[in-house]
């Protein structure tokens with residue numbers, strides 16, 4: 001099975017922490033959608049006929065564009081790709097855009113999952129992040145999406161914001177649970193280079209996030225999620241049983257995916273590709289029939305490292321038998337050996353030939369994974 005990602009790069013305003021490719025102008029909107037439809041056609045053979053089980057309309061702000069345009073995109077995909085009957089189609093929505101009528105129109109187009117960028121239920125946190133919506137709007141958007149008939153709703157939250165005390169973070173989580181949504185993605189605030197947040201912190205105009213605070217928030221979150229029967233199925237993702245994001249799970253389990261639109265990434269089991277991260281170049285290069293993406297063929301070691309990095313972050317763990325099968329016995333033996341200190345320190349466990357991070361280990365997921373693959377890269 002494969003996944004399709006569609007990047008719609010328009011936002012009403014740039015959030016201070018954001019380093020996704022997006023623009024706040026609507027100048028090239030029509031030309032962009034023509035190019036996107038062209039790319040859908042051009043790349044119709046990329047997945048080599050593997051049925052598409054998930055479509056994810058992300059961005060940017062897909063809910064900022066009209067249902068008529070979303071309809072054109074989905075119709076074109078249906079024309080050129082083979083979709084499974086149980087397809088998951090997710091659309092990212094900002095609370096400001098959500099109305100009952102708009103959500104009903106999305107549902108009529110076949111969209112069956114919403115990811116709503118609430119981030120916090122407190123206005124001062126939203127102001128810190130330079131989000132456009134209010135806390136009240138965040139609430140209302142979920143109620144309206146549910147009233148329109150959406151059940152499979154995911155909420156994005158951000159923790160580690162300097163204005164977000166532990167008590168407020170607990171309240172944010174409690175509010176999310178009280179809304180009866182089945183999926184929560186929660187990310188630690190990170191200061192990406194060249195973002196407005198980076199600039200403001202350097203200028204000492206605002207305080208930056210503190211690591212200890214993020215760690216406390218992560219621990220609070222682990223505890224609260226357990227209390228409410230949410231499975232911690234990936235470092236930043238939690239859900240009630242049966243509500244895994246099928247799309248994101250594809251990335252984490254090594255399935256093939258095609259990314260459409262500027263800056264979108266693709267993977268075909270052999271190589272990674274990434275589209276140009278510029279709207280003007282994307283439109284221009286597609287119009288001139290030029291190559292609009294770069295491609296890198298992955299070595300065995302790169303694939304192995306990536307598998308370790310991604311799998312350790314998930315509930316499914318890092319499967320030594322799979323490593324043995326796909327990469328060779330030296331790789332699995334090396335992984336097991338590198339894992340020993342982490343097993344002894346209580347950061348990891350091994351069960352039935354699979355390595356898993358413990359709750360404690362999840363705090364250091366990236367560092368632990370790096371320790372595994374750095375050693376392996378010397379093999």
Ligand code: SF4
Nearest residue numbers: 011014015018059060
């Ligand atoms: S709405 Fe999303 S994509 Fe747009 S600027 Fe904010 S975080 Fe970035």
